[in-house]
Amino acid sequence: MKLRIFTSALILMTILGFSGCRKRAEAPKADPLLSAYDSEPDWSDATRVLPLSYQQAQGKRVFYQQCVWCHADSTPAGPSNRSNLTPVPPLLNDGATLNAESDEFMQNIITLGGSALGKSAMMPPYGRVLSAEEIGSVIAFARAIAQPPYKPPARPASANIAK
């Protein structure tokens, strides 16, 4: 009798021991806006709000400080300077124009200005005001709000850097 109790106790412990190894339940998928660091209303569709990552949010900050005056139709000060310029600068969310440009080109034109890349001198260089990271974050922000949406090239640019 004692033996049986002993054996069954051992078996019970074994089962208990194994049951401790159960897999933790996966968390349900949440709304991307809830976990987003920041957000930006879709410029071409007021009913939509786009989630932004930390880097994109940094880009948003730089954009609203430096770029918004000419690359948006409304600015924190009211009127936009866009209509004063020829050629008219693209809106930052203008995917039809900017999606075709590589990150590298965007980085260069912001750093060196339009005239260095054979474009209009109305675009001044920002390489002595903004760091490379800040410029990169503005590009990330532009990609995040692009309409039509931006699709990165087939081979991600990050993979190229890794090699």
Place this chain on the structure above:
Amino acid sequence: MSAEEMGKVTNRTRLVFAISSVVFLAVLAISPFKDFRREWKQYKRSYLRYAQGRPDTKKLVADYRPDIDQIWLPAMNNVVDRCTTCHQGITQASLADPSVIQPFRAHPPIPHNVRDWGCTVCHRGQGPATEVAEAHESTLAWEQPILPTRFIQASCGTCHHADLPQTPQLTRGRQLLAELNCQGCHRLPGIERPAMLGPDLTNVGTKLTREWIYKWLKEPRTTLDKDGNVTVNGYETEEEPRMPKFRLSETELRGLSAYLSVQKAKAFTPYKIDARVVAAWSKNPELISQGELRFRQMFCSTCHSLAVTRAGETKLIGGDIGPELTKVGSKVKPEWLVNWLRDPQGYLPHTTMPRYGWSDEDLYKVTQYIASKLTDSDLLTTVPQLGQPTEEEIKLGDRLFLEKGCASCHSIDGLNPQKDFGPDLSAIGGKNASELEFGASKIPHSLVAYIQAKLQDPVSVNAAARMPQYNWNQADLDAITTALLSLKGAPATSALQNLVVPRKEVGFHPTGAFAEVYERYKCYTCHKFNGFGGDLAPDLTYEGSRAQRQWIVDFLKNPQTLRPTLILRMPQLNMSDKDAATLADYMSMVLQHPAANPAAVDSKQFTPAVAALGKQLYEVKFQCQSCHTIGGTGGYVGPNLNNAGGWLTAAWIEAWLKNPQALVPSTIEPRRNFTDAEVNALTAYLMTLRQSIKPQKTASAAPPRASAQGAGR
């Protein structure tokens, strides 16, 4: 049982031995199996599998080690963070994409290296833990769970006491703490107690009636509605509500209003407006419309707002430095208003309202306009007949003034406001949930939930709370929560203490003739000097280097705007020539920037040929017209340069072109790589741009300007 029997091995014994051996073996096997199945080891292996499926496997697994990874920083509060055991990709740039599953995603770029700072310094949580739940959540043994990402800027604020551009939410929260006068009752490190939290009430009985005070205490004019919109007299505004809503009973309202209505410490002598002026204007049908015109021409709207109905929509238009004035005619006593406009400091010594040089005629017109147009006959209809204050009511009010915390923001008769009426909040952000009183509320027992519940409804967590009621929108609630979470008290070890950047003490206390004029016109209400002053108007710390002396004088006599997107808000102060000269002289002598050196400028070089070259550079090579206007064409971004040669000094233009950020760190003009010859040519060109401005002879001759008609901005 004999010895023989004991030594005898029966089949039964063999069976027991065999079974127990198997069982023991099984039990022993569990141990390495459990070890193999540990949470962090699973994440280690799944990272390897994940890296295998990516093109840059080699780089991703270059410094892979199968054991626990730990960041140990003995000098930094003895940080032991094992987070990188599972979060293995945080330094891999190629894993930055949001599609990368957690816990392998790269950390977004921040100015701190994780190997020098660890993780829990910012994210909180239990660093040495090796299980997901223990590391992230609140447990019986560890009450500092992970800080939700939406409040992460709180961690920046723990060390960075100065405002950072990267942390708008934290900055907003700190702003709210200051603007809502939270420091009236709570100790908040780094937020100074301003001289005036609420107005001094020493002579409030000469200004207001008992009925108005009753109404105000019951429903403060500036409140937030249930959607979180700030309303003043029922109109939506951007203003921060300063006077919060206290939960006062009828008896308390009667007591406090009685007590305040008898506060008349100083003898009040009404100012007599010249009888000839009154006789000439009192019957004139134009009196009120003339008063309104002068009200606008004086740019009262720069600081004060009025409710304006346009296209069926009522909005407050005007500044928020002074109080909103839509119904002020029904608020203040008319004889008090005249005295106030003549000499605001005579009633409130620390008011930021400038002393205008009013003529009796203007004073009469404007006070008549305010008393007849800015009124509301329905304002006090809900107030019961209060009658003369009784002894008991005054006594009760006197007691309540202290008990309700009124004395935390307002002073009466020279008594300084009492400090620290509410709990000290200097370490609220580091509190454990077990240290907090949750009362009968059903909110989750966490610090974040507590702070948010207390802010939204103070009595929900403590039925006896004295804290007034605020209404917030979600963004402001989160911002102020972030600011409170950043207050973690003094760091426990010296190493962190050394990293804490102290808040810069600012102050600008000029002396002499300038100080007198500067105090009279309260320049610092809108302008900044050496980091001290308001944000409404340009920083004047280096104005003497920037602008020519004569231009400053002309501007003070007749202010105008230089930026196409700005509407003029600088009021006509009716400044005498002497005062304007005093200000201009001081600015030219003292408010100088070392980078702008007039001695280094050789104006002989500015020949017409060089200026012509500068024009070429301006228009063709650098296309400055994309942002600056000259003569009606050009951009709206920078100031117009029509009168650059009459406004700016050559030394300032040269220094500016070389490095704008050295002169004004926040300017958005990009720094260019001009050669010295280009700087010279551009300066020569800009110095040729002139436009004569005739200073006005007298204020009353001022033609009404277009911008003056829009009631401010």
